[in-house]
Every structure is written in structure tokens, then in C-alpha cells.
Amino acid sequence: METIRQQLAGDLAGAKTPQDVENIRVKYLGRKGIVTLLARETDFSKLSAEEKKAFGGKLNELKAFATEHIAAAVEAAKQSGAAVQPQRELDLTMPGSNRMLGALHPITTTQLELEHIFQGMGFTVLRGPDVETEYYNFEALNIPGDHPARDMQDTFWLTNDMVLKTHTSANQVRALERFGAPFRGIFPGRCFRYEAIDASHENTFYQCEGVVVDKNISVANLIAVMKTLLSEVFRRDVKVRLRPGYFPFVEPGFELDLNCLICGGKGCATCGDGWIELIPCGLIHPRVLEYANIDPDEYSGFAFGLGLTRLAMMKYGVRDIRLFNSGDVRFYEQFAVTM
Numbered sequence: 001m002e003t004i005r006q007q008l009a010g011d012l013a014g015a016k017t018p019q020d021v022e023n024i025r026v027k028y029l030g031r032k033g034i035v036t037l038l039a040r041e042t043d044f045s046k047l048s049a050e051e052k053k054a055f056g057g058k059l060n061e062l063k064a065f066a067t068e069h070i071a072a073a074v075e076a077a078k079q080s081g082a083a084v085q086p087q088r089e090l091d092l093t094m095p096g097s098n099r100m101l102g103a104l105h106p107i108t109t110t111q112l113e114l115e116h117i118f119q120g121m122g123f124t125v126l127r128g129p130d131v132e133t134e135y136y137n138f139e140a141l142n143i144p145g146d147h148p149a150r151d152m153q154d155t156f157w158l159t160n161d162m163v164l165k166t167h168t169s170a171n172q173v174r175a176l177e178r179f180g181a182p183f184r185g186i187f188p189g190r191c192f193r194y195e196a197i198d199a200s201h202e203n204t205f206y207q208c209e210g211v212v213v214d215k216n217i218s219v220a221n222l223i224a225v226m227k228t229l230l231s232e233v234f235r236r237d238v239k240v241r242l243r244p245g246y247f248p249f250v251e252p253g254f255e256l257d258l259n260c261l262i263c264g265g266k267g268c269a270t271c272g273d274g275w276i277e278l279i280p281c282g283l284i285h286p287r288v289l290e291y292a293n294i295d296p297d298e299y300s301g302f303a304f305g306l307g308l309t310r311l312a313m314m315k316y317g318v319r320d321i322r323l324f325n326s327g328d329v330r331f332y333e334q335f336a337v338t339m
């Protein structure tokens with residue numbers, strides 16, 4: 001019986017699948033199994049009472065041992081899932097499994113690139129709050145409560161009279177108050193407007209504001225910085241046009257338009273007439289400098305509000321602004337970059 005017990009233990013150690021274990025069960029405990037036959041074929045009448053007791057006891061122990069260990073082996077085989085996974089040889093020539101890496105959002109990539117370019121020109125990168133006071137978003141930018149220019153920006157008003165900042169210009173006076181003149185900084189950030197959404201309008205989008213304040217700043221400085229910026233971003237010559245634009249916080253004010261890079265200026269769903277309104281800009285209005293406690297007789301400056309989302313659309317040829325906030329991984333995957 002000791003030999004049988006060892007043989008059984010050895011068989012179980014080699015069992016890999018539930019089927020292996022079932023074969024072992026039949027071999028030992030089946031109708032014609034080794035243990036079963038041993039019990040059946042022993043002629044107990046030939047044994048003395050003591051021998052019967054000793055032999056019977058050992059036999060029961062063996063049965064119990066077999067039953068218990070086979071049941072445990074069935075469980076173990078089930079757990080390891082060996083039944084559904086055929087044994088595999090280790091093949092060192094197989095290609096490794098691919099791991100999905102996250103990707104930076106195309107707007108983030110564009111923003112980082114802008115930050116890099118501006119830092120190279122000595123600009124500080126700052127970030128203001130998304131929930132803004134009416135003062136910084138409008139008042140301090142020379143847009144008083146009754147001014148019709150407020151209607152230029154459809155605003156999300158909060159119940160506590162604060163607003164979701166409608167433009168990154170809201171950061172201008174905050175930054176100038178804090179750092180004074182001379183100053184050179186950009187404020188990339190998220191903006192919110194109560195817009196009717198279509199291929200080129202979103203209620204949530206990104207801008208990158210830029211402000212330079214120093215002595216003798218003129219339109220020539222503004223144009224030089226814009227030219228440097230665009231040639232670095234697109235790494236090629238782009239066509240731009242400057243036309244007058246009205247914003248209460250700049251004087252004179254301009255619209256810098258970019259010749260559409262998607263259609264090449266022919267006109268498409270994204271640009272309309274071949275030009276994308278990309279960089280509203282101008283010389284900072286003296287009233288705004290005064291709000292920031294800077295003397296407009298001593299200092300002047302320029303400001304621009306670059307459409308970061310639009311820039312990303314141009315850069316990557318994205319035709320529909322709604323894709324950016326869609327949460328559709330198939331869209332984002334196309335911009336996977338390693339930084």
C-alpha cells in the first residue's frame with residue numbers, strides 16, 4: 001500500500017490538466033482502479049481479527065489519502081486554467097506584446113512648443129484662473145458694464161457674478177499688477193464662451209495671450225515677434241495679412257490673419273474665405289496700463305491673443321474643432337509623440 005501511495009503522489013505531481021487528474025482518479029479509484037481492486041480482491045475470511053483490523057484500517061487510510069489528494073488536484077488544475085490553455089513551449093523568437101502608451105493632446109503639444117519658442121525670446125510663462133472676476137475679464141480691459149463690446153463675447157456667468165474667463169486677456173492686468181514694467185510674458189489657457197458649436201466654434205477652447213511692456217514699444221516690435229513666432233511654429237513661410245481690428249483694450253488694434261494651410265487659401269469649411277483669423281493684437285490701451293498701475297507716458301506695450309486651438313487645427317490639418325474635446329481615442333492616437 002505504501003508503494004501505491006507513492007505511485008499516486010508521483011502521478012499527481014505530473015498531472016497538468018483536469019483531464020490528467022481525471023485519468024488518475026479512474027486509475028486508482030475507478031471501478032477497476034488499483035485501490036478499488038485491492039479492497040475487492042482481498043479475501044478477508046483468511047485474515048485473523050487483528051489482521052483484518054490492521055489491514056482494513058490501512059486500506060481506509062489509503063482511500064482517504066487518494067480521495068483527498070485527487071480532489072485537491074482537480075481544484076488546482078481548474079484554478080490554473082490549464083484545461084483551456086494548452087501547454088506552450090517558451091518561444092524566445094516571438095515578438096513582444098505591444099504596450100499602449102498615452103499621447104499628449106495635440107493642443108498640449110502645440111502649447112508646449114509655443115512656450116518653448118517664447119521662452120527663447122525671453123518671455124515668462126504664466127497661468128491665470130479659469131473662474132475670473134468681472135473686473136479682470138472686462139473692466140480692467142476697458143470694457144465697462146454698459147459697453148457694447150461685452151456683446152462680442154458670449155459669456156458664461158456664474159451665480160456669484162464671476163465668469164468663466166472668455167479670453168486669456170483676463171490675465172493681462174493680473175500679471176502686470178504683479179510684475180510691473182518692463183514685462184514680457186505669455187499666458188496660455190482655457191477659455192469659455194456660450195457659443196453655437198460648429199466646425200470652427202467650441203464653447204471651450206484655448207488661447208495664448210502675450211504681453212510685452214517696455215519703453216518705446218511700437219507696432220514694429222509686434223510685427224517682428226509675430227513673424228518670428230509663425231515661422232518657428234510652421235517651419236515654413238506662411239502668408240499673413242494684417243487688417244484693422246477693434247478691441248477696447250488695444251489702440252491701434254489689428255487682426256492678423258493666416259492664409260489657410262488646409263486648403264491653401266482657396267476656401268474650405270474651416271476657413272471660409274481662405275483666411276483664418278489667428279492673432280488679434282494691438283498696442284496696449286493707455287487705460288489698461290493705468291489699471292495695472294503702469295504710467296502710460298513712460299511705458300508702452302503690445303498684446304496679442306493667439307488662438308491656440310485654431311493654431312493646432314492649422315498645424316495638424318484638423319478640419320473640425322469638435323474633435324479636440326470629443327474624447328475619441330482614435331483621434332488622439334494620431335498625435336502620439338515621444339517627448
Ligand code: PHE
Nearest residue numbers: 167169247280281303304305
Ligand atoms: N482677447 C481678445 C479675444 O479673445 C483677443 C485679443 C487679445 C485682442 C489681445 C487684442 C489683444 O477676442
